[in-house]
Amino acid sequence: MKKYIYRILLLFPLGVFFLLVSCNKLDQSPTNNFTDDNFWVSPEKAQLILNMAYSQMYSADKMFSDENLGDNLFQGRGSTDQRTIRNGQATPALGIFSDTWLNIYQGLKTCNIFLDKIDLVPNMDAARKSRMIAEIRFIRAFQFFRLTNFYGDVPFFTKDISLEESRRISRTPYATVRKFIHDELEAIVNDLPSRNNLPANENGRLTKGAAIAMNARAYLYEGNYGQVKLNCEKLINEQSVYGNYSLFSSYAGLFMPQNENNAEVILDVQYVPLLRTWSNLNYMAPISVGSPLNGSAPTQSLVDNYITINGLGIDADPDYDINNPYNESLRDPRLKATVVYDGFNWQKPDGTFTTIRIKPGSGTVDEYRTSSSNVTSTGYYTRKYYDPTSEAAFVSGLNIIMLRYADVLLMYAEAKQELGEMDQSVWNKTIRPIRQRAGFSSGAALDFPTSSSSLKDIIRRERRSELALEGLRYFDIIRWKEGPKYLSGYVYGARFANNNTENIQLDYRVFNEQRDYLWSLPLDQMNLNANLRPNNPGYSF
Numbered sequence: 001m002k003k004y005i006y007r008i009l010l011l012f013p014l015g016v017f018f019l020l021v022s023c024n025k026l027d028q029s030p031t032n033n034f035t036d037d038n039f040w041v042s043p044e045k046a047q048l049i050l051n052m053a054y055s056q057m058y059s060a061d062k063m064f065s066d067e068n069l070g071d072n073l074f075q076g077r078g079s080t081d082q083r084t085i086r087n088g089q090a091t092p093a094l095g096i097f098s099d100t101w102l103n104i105y106q107g108l109k110t111c112n113i114f115l116d117k118i119d120l121v122p123n124m125d126a127a128r129k130s131r132m133i134a135e136i137r138f139i140r141a142f143q144f145f146r147l148t149n150f151y152g153d154v155p156f157f158t159k160d161i162s163l164e165e166s167r168r169i170s171r172t173p174y175a176t177v178r179k180f181i182h183d184e185l186e187a188i189v190n191d192l193p194s195r196n197n198l199p200a201n202e203n204g205r206l207t208k209g210a211a212i213a214m215n216a217r218a219y220l221y222e223g224n225y226g227q228v229k230l231n232c233e234k235l236i237n238e239q240s241v242y243g244n245y246s247l248f249s250s251y252a253g254l255f256m257p258q259n260e261n262n263a264e265v266i267l268d269v270q271y272v273p274l275l276r277t278w279s280n281l282n283y284m285a286p287i288s289v290g291s292p293l294n295g296s297a298p299t300q301s302l303v304d305n306y307i308t309i310n311g312l313g314i315d316a317d318p319d320y321d322i323n324n325p326y327n328e329s330l331r332d333p334r335l336k337a338t339v340v341y342d343g344f345n346w347q348k349p350d351g352t353f354t355t356i357r358i359k360p361g362s363g364t365v366d367e368y369r370t371s372s373s374n375v376t377s378t379g380y381y382t383r384k385y386y387d388p389t390s391e392a393a394f395v396s397g398l399n400i401i402m403l404r405y406a407d408v409l410l411m412y413a414e415a416k417q418e419l420g421e422m423d424q425s426v427w428n429k430t431i432r433p434i435r436q437r438a439g440f441s442s443g444a445a446l447d448f449p450t451s452s453s454s455l456k457d458i459i460r461r462e463r464r465s466e467l468a469l470e471g472l473r474y475f476d477i478i479r480w481k482e483g484p485k486y487l488s489g490y491v492y493g494a495r496f497a498n499n500n501t502e503n504i505q506l507d508y509r510v511f512n513e514q515r516d517y518l519w520s521l522p523l524d525q526m527n528l529n530a531n532l533r534p535n536n537p538g539y540s541f
Helices: 043-057 060-067 081-086 095-120 126-151 174-191 208-222 225-237 300-305 333-338 405-418 424-428 431-438 452-467 473-479 483-487 523-528
Strands: 003-014 016-026 265-269 344-347 353-356 400-404 489-492 505-509
Touching (some): 043 126, 081 095, 095 126, 095 523, 126 174, 208 265, 208 400, 208 405, 300 452, 333 452, 400 405, 405 424, 424 431, 431 452, 452 473, 473 483
Antiparallel strands (some): 003 016, 265 400
């Protein structure tokens, strides 16, 4: 009889408990470890494995890693895997290809073991069991979603498989796996609670709204705008069933700890100050406020994406002054909530403010020097997701948002535009309230555009500004098939080169349309299992 040993390695409070376990096959039940015989004896033990699956699903590390694949951030120190990909130098042996594959399949193993073993729990309340199974099925669908986004056709199975089986399995077509994802998300909705009935001590657990929003995102990535529309309409129009969601009153406040679990948040990763934390901003924030060095910085492309309060791009607004590019009375307020620029007022944990000087010649530790120095390589630092209430120098317990209502409105606007159904009424319940919340007030920015030919670009630009640094930009570029437009050519930083007369010029990026819409399968996996070949197009082996 196949058995598993479950060793508890680490425990974190997270609304409920998180657990990390290792699984090894044994033929007998040892007395000093948990096995199938003595582990699956209570709902509480099953909950530990479910919580582990939650912890494997998503994290701050994954979010910022995804951001570094796109055009919002630039990694100026060393040859990171993301930088290698963007510079067109990736090979199947690249570490991120293997690490991401392994990470996702570890998560899938946890889900499959849970589903294989949950029936062993005696006398379990039927409703609780159904809900836990629904949560695990969501997490498994999410893991397959990430897997197919990166690799396309992948090994697909819904039962725990042996090592021998894993070395013989072949790839399942992308379309088959994606159909499974949609079927799963639709099937579990009725077994999940509505946000309206979720007690505070269960914040972070999956809900009906999360399943619907996740299904909308999965359809969005496939270009199935009809289904995007239908799923978004459920969240917009049927809130008594799927949960009451709305935009939070403050864009900057949305990412502050005192406002966690507000009505805009559909799903987030729960962190706990001092107990379960993340520290990615430690290498993205200004040096003068505690960062030891800068490893990833916002690009000029991202900064230029933010429109003016007149609803115009900076190149089209006569009020824009190239010598005063960060004029806070003119630019989209979300720029200030996201990017640290020269002259930025940074709030410190003690409530006081300090001015960040980045322009060369300012004589501060933050000023731009060269693209390879310890400070910013682009002339910018990161503000979004900074918690000014934390006194632990960028060791943050701030939750990471995976799905929020503004994204639902943006998905809906994009779907309606692509279906030829975008009109003033749709604009007024999607883009307009998002801009109003951001701080726009002029009719030029809030009114429905008179030119329908520019709607696609307006919506895409709005999506980038609203969701910047939330881990979505790379996947938007990939699904739009716009790799050459956004991921080819030089990366630029602030106008700090040649005595502040030219933009900093950084890497020359290369996007190969015959290769780069998918990652290579990991070389080590193909060497272990010849049935994974042929590799995705464009890779040498």
